[in-house]
Structure formats: structure tokens, C-alpha cells
Amino acid sequence: KQWYQRRVRGDLTVPALAIVDNEGVKRISSPSGKIVYEVTGSNNARYTCLKEEIYCNCPSFTNSVILKGSNCLCKHLLAIHIASALSKEVIVSERDEYIESLLSF
Numbered sequence: 001k002q003w004y005q006r007r008v009r010g011d012l013t014v015p016a017l018a019i020v021d022n023e024g025v026k027r028i029s030s031p032s033g034k035i036v037y038e039v040t041g042s043n044n045a046r047y048t049c050l051k052e053e054i055y056c057n058c059p060s061f062t063n064s065v066i067l068k069g070s071n072c073l074c075k076h077l078l079a080i081h082i083a084s085a086l087s088k089e090v091i092v093s094e095r096d097e098y099i100e101s102l103l104s105f
Contacts, residue, residue: 016078025083030096039076047076048102
């Protein structure tokens with residue numbers, strides 16, 4: 001199945017909303033137009049996410065989305081979509097080098 005044909009499990013909704021409520025979705029853009037998201041999870045761990053490419057470097061994304069295919073998103077990516085729809089993203093501008101450092105994992 002394509003990613004959009006899989007359902008988002010309901011148990012991700014409440015944690016994703018909590019992330020949004022805690023202003024945990026940071027949209028980071030650079031002068032060259034690169035965009036990356038930094039999402040603060042439940043244990044204050046920060047994860048790097050790419051909204052359009054549908055990627056998060058959290059363990060749940062690796063296990064549930066990539067390896068098992070049991071879900072199409074992790075709670076961090078769902079939080080990005082919710083925050084974007086509600087205009088609740090924290091908007092930050094950074095240099096390209098900073099964004100590249102986030103993506104070098």
C-alpha cells in the first residue's frame with residue numbers, strides 16, 4: 001500500500017496534539033528555501049523531520065513505518081501536519097549550515 005492508503009492509528013492523535021499544545025513543532029527554514037522540522041517529543045527528545053519527504057529520525061518511525069509498515073506516520077509527523085493546519089508551528093530562520101547539521105544523521 002502507498003503511505004496515504006494506510007490509516008493513522010488513533011493512539012497517535014492524543015500524543016501528537018500534546019506536542020502541538022506544548023509548542024513542540026519548530027519549522028526551520030533557511031535563506032535558500034530549505035525547510036526542516038524539529039519536533040520535541042514526550043521525553044524532551046528532539047527529532048528531525050521532513051514533512052514533504054515523510055521522514056522522522058525517531059525509533060517509532062523506523063519500526064512502525066519503515067520496517068513493519070503498520071502505520072503511515074509517527075506522532076511527530078502527525079504533530080507537524082496538525083500544527084501546520086492550525087498555524088501553531090514555531091517559525092525559525094537559520095543558516096543553511098545549521099539545517100545541514102540537522103540532516104547529517
